Amino acid sequence: MADYEILKTIKSPQDVKDLSFFAINKLCEEMRSAIINRVSKIGGHLGPNLGVVELATALHYVFDAPKDKIVWDVSHQSYPHKMLTGRAEAFYDDKKFASYSGYTAPTESVYDLFMVGHTSTSISLAAGLAKARDLKGENYNVIAIIGDGSLSGGEAFEGLDNVADFASNFIVIVNDNEMSIAENYGGLYGNLAELRRTQGKAKDNYFKALGFDYTYVEEGNDVTKLITELLKVKDSVRPVVLHVHTLKGKGYKFAEENKESFHWTMPFDVETGKLKSEFNALTYAQVVSDYLERRVQQDDKLMVVNAATPGALGLQDFRANHPENYFDVGIAEEHAIAFLSGMAKSGLKPIGLFFGGFIQRAYDQISQDLCLNKSPAIMVIEGTGISSMDATHLGVFDMALLGSIPNLVCLAPTCAEETTRMLDWAFQQKDFPIVIRTPADLPQELTYLPQKEIVLNQSEIVKQGTKIAILGLGNFLKLAEDVAALLQEQGINATIINPRFYNMLDKDMLSSLLEKHHTVITLEDGILDGGYGQKVCEFYAASKMKVYSFGAKKEFTDRDNKEDILKRCKLTAQQIVDEVLA
């Protein structure tokens, strides 16, 4: 049991500067214990944080934050930084865990400049800080820390390309732990490997080619060495890259040995490295990956594409079993979409799997490369819907986002069986790109199970009633059932409809409702603004039909309790019935 003797004395980076070198090394060990303490109990990013304990400490020792500006890319390696900037209790004090997020958050500390959770943005954000500094004639260091994995994202290149031209201080720390979330893919990683092998002396250097001064630091977990090297680049008057070789998971045996599964982990037993509760319920990710496993048996032209998140998408087995049919593009969603389009145009039936909030990184490519060209690729967007996730990882915006793109066909399955049926249907289509949106929630047990075969833009009436019709999109078909049950108690036999397609309207069905219904309720597990319900409202806007649309508010929730969000959005069955009957 660590005593956190030194860590507890650290209230700001100034306290680090006052430590002896011996004490700093002990502080690093305490920070490591504190990280393991938090993550083993509530889950979170483990490997990335263990790897940068010394780097964060050296940074705060050498630089003078908050005057000097430190920007952490994606910020899932920001725990040590948080500990050194007055928030150590979030890690050693179990009662304080929930008070602090796992990402940088300006609301928590002046040492956090941006709230970030999507990769590859640190250089561009810091570029703005540096340009503002220069324009205002101010004088301080601007430092962007970016992992090797994040360098595969296009925005990181755009940022590097731009700041390399700056005629002033700009320090890029490349935290090279030889890993993305999973393994790295791409030619850049050959260059990084060659730079590591040659101690920075490779013939062709990616960073020097772009115009940076460059230094390689092999001892990236040696705080003394890091301090020495950081002192050399401090106050640099031009752009410089410090390429630091760190060990992901450093100091915790199981994380060092299994870097991918300890990148982000659920709570685990520290002694054994085993997850505290094995997760055995069937997830949508598993429904999809099981389907792909079956399908690839019959079709060796199947190609599965993902952008660096095989774990979150349940693709580890598929990757191991079918390396020829699996392609991880790295953190590069834009490339992934255009790549899918190219394969689809060549007669393959490629399928891209993406984690909910990240599909928005490729809107332009979905519009131009895919939909304008009507390339019949399939995209599965997983982990969507209202959740208690961080503000950077919300899955509620995708339907509104994709709903306005021509030529795209978007489906929302209501249960595991329908997911499979929709995948079957999607693989048969040759004329348009398709999105299938699966929820973060577990597959639900429905009273009125959708049965009808999938036909383009046809919804399904799962229960015929009168007066009130409830359109329960995707995961919210269950909520529609709950609403119907409450209405039944009031003597109303409501109709329940599974819309199935969320970016288009089944106008025949909607028109037919006018005959025996006076009210329509729409329910969607995504934001209302720009979503499915508003399309239905417009359809009926000049008619007598009253429409009540329910969905998420247009807001960035941030680790809010899911039930609280649902209540705030009036998304409980009782609230819905109360409002409609009022």
Place this chain on the structure above:
Amino acid sequence: MADYEILKTIKSPQDVKDLSFFAINKLCEEMRSAIINRVSKIGGHLGPNLGVVELATALHYVFDAPKDKIVWDVSHQSYPHKMLTGRAEAFYDDKKFASYSGYTAPTESVYDLFMVGHTSTSISLAAGLAKARDLKGENYNVIAIIGDGSLSGGEAFEGLDNVADFASNFIVIVNDNEMSIAENYGGLYGNLAELRRTQGKAKDNYFKALGFDYTYVEEGNDVTKLITELLKVKDSVRPVVLHVHTLKGKGYKFAEENKESFHWTMPFDVETGKLKSEFNALTYAQVVSDYLERRVQQDDKLMVVNAATPGALGLQDFRANHPENYFDVGIAEEHAIAFLSGMAKSGLKPIGLFFGGFIQRAYDQISQDLCLNKSPAIMVIEGTGISSMDATHLGVFDMALLGSIPNLVCLAPTCAEETTRMLDWAFQQKDFPIVIRTPADLPQELTYLPQKEIVLNQSEIVKQGTKIAILGLGNFLKLAEDVAALLQEQGINATIINPRFYNMLDKDMLSSLLEKHHTVITLEDGILDGGYGQKVCEFYAASKMKVYSFGAKKEFTDRDNKEDILKRCKLTAQQIVDEVLA
């Protein structure tokens, strides 16, 4: 006057292969004349096409399209390719101009693999073709041609990084004419310059660092030399970059001398290089740039950012007069947005100017880097609305796209005066990012001129009436006036409202309408799906108010006549009145 003697005999690339070297050189001269013939008469991309006449010819001489796959990035340099693949008449025969687009179009030819008009996608699209080829066990060359300017876009890096790992044929032709649309910016361009200076022998090579084989060709407008070099890389069994140095505007004196204004040009006089009709009417671009010119006089902390389109945005004078306050990030919209966020966080009031259809390239950054962080930057989105533009350059999707992002405030000015007033207001705000959307149409003369000062989320009733209220968003306030005039003929004194804010509702105003109005009409110059009108429909959906929403259909129009589109969308005043009174 060129006789196009050889060009007229070219019906397919096979006809090029049968020519003598002497004839090929004459063909190139004829193609050059044909390009100038078309562009001088109807406008289009001049410099990029003149620069690649020999490259396109050599490609079709050496490779066997359509078996070999040739993908042109952004495709505004595809005229020579089009001429060699059966479409020469589009250039030498004035009567056939309109039958062919200025971009690659699979509907025109099997030699065109994708419809493209946004940059930096060719490598990713071609990567999909190559992977499909390998998976199917087929055998042919895959070639992506990309300009030096397009290399600044992140997707191009993502593509390069990924294909560098391929263990099979992949040929990237870098068409280096030392120019983006305007001048190039960024560290990569230092490397390209060094590669040109050293004939490809620079110490650090961007492409070799990523893992490509690499050859430099200085004589990029010498068809014989190009054929020789292309033959060497043909059937390469691994990824290779051929870096070709070409002259933008080659062969037309004025285009060689003024590369930026002849990148894309309106019709011009071939003898003098002067535009045939000087465009003197006040544009929205000019309204905005005049404003910035005035503002920078009082505020030297103003920073104008754009992504490689200063010409289309009328920023040439500002760039020349205020180099310290002007920043062109290259074709890198993602970086541009994060960069704006960084500057805004540092207390500057940066303003980014973007061309309508391109803002969608940075949705994730607008959401995460800007809006999640509430960075008070301003974005002006120009050239929006229904138009007769190419399918790749439409300006109708931005409102639906941005309308679902929290913390963002989006305005649509109705005229020049209001644009200025909105800019004044935007520069005073410190709490949120702001979008101002200006139309492609000229500023309009309104009968009922908006006068009220701008207040967050307050619309303005410009004419008070009863029974029917018309909400004319932005440029469509004029259409609202026209509709009101027709209604007046029917004895209805309609209310006319300028909503001003398009991603939020002025609920007080909307509620107040319930008192004396039974019908609301919404008009927006963008797609209806996910837009402003549907928000209004939802607001009234459970009330007695009838709502009629008019806007663009969810479709990719492609050089359609604008009046035809308006009619198809029922966006003429008479159609609107007919539908509402029916």
